[in-house]
Amino acid sequence: MDALVTAxxxxxxxxxxxxxxxxxxxLAARSGRPGLVLAGLLVAATVSAAVAAFAGALVGATITIRAMSLMVALALLFAGVAGLFRRGTPSIGSAxxxxxxxxxxxxxxxEMGDRTQFITFAVAGRFDSPALAxxxxxxxxxxxxxxxxxxxDKLRAAVPLRAIRIAGxxxxxxxxxxxxxxxxRLA
Incomplete structure (x- = not known):
């Protein structure tokens, strides 16, 4: 359960x-079909998280708890540093x-190579629970x-994304x- 909540x-x-x-x-603003956008996201998120968790469990089984804890620390530090940089508006391709x-x-x-994927990798390895992570x-x-x-399009006006990103x-x-x-400090 720790892996689920932490992830x-x-x-x-x-x-x-x-x-x-x-x-x-x-995509939701352009298409007016948020349900389809969320369905595509759900499949992409599932694939991304499953790949990261499976890889994390494989690596976690081969290294010590201390090394895995350091990997979790590295993933958190990476997520913190990445969160300090401003995100540009992505291109959404052809209509x-x-x-x-x-x-x-x-x-x-x-999602590939994103900080969320690194965190999922580290959590799955640390808690040896890839499915929950x-x-x-x-x-x-x-x-x-x-x-x-x-x-x-109203997201940026309604939610202080920059402040949330920096606080995170x-x-x-x-x-x-x-x-x-x-x-x-682990022995």
Missing amino acids: FVAAFIAEWGDKTQLIVAL RTPVLLAALLLCLAA ACGATAAIFAAAVPAAFLG AILFLVAGFIVAVHAL
């Missing part, structure tokens, strides 16, 4: 103001591409995107530092 909370914070959320907002396919491909591309991350990505899908980055940096200190 959900960390991924939910990481997704606010992230490219995936912006892609969902833009001729079906909405579901566009959402799937664009969200999958945005993947479910938590997928649910968080989806939960963070729902307001974007229904607000569309600071939380990740502090948490990463604390986890690293505790990992270095």
Whole structure:
């Protein structure tokens, strides 16, 4: 259960103001079909989280708990640093591409190598629970995107994305530092 909750909370914070959320907002606003956009996102988030969790479990089984804790710290620090940089507005491609396919491909591309994927990798390895880590991350990505899908272009005006992104980055940096200190103290 720790993997589920940890992955959900960390991924939910990481997704606010992230490219995936912006892609969902833009696609939903352009198409007027937030349900299809969310369906494409759900498939992309599931694939991304499953790949990260499976890889994290494989690596976690081969290294010590101390090394895995340091990897979690590194993932949190990476998420914090990445959150300090401003996100540009992503390109959403051609209007001729079906909405579901566009959402799937664009969200999958945005999630690959993203800080949420690193966090999912580390959590799955640390708690040796890839299924729960993947479910938590997928649910968080989806939960963070729902307001974007229904607000569309109004998301930036309705939600202080920059402030949320910076506050989340600071939380990740502090948490990463604390986890690293505790990992270095393990015997």
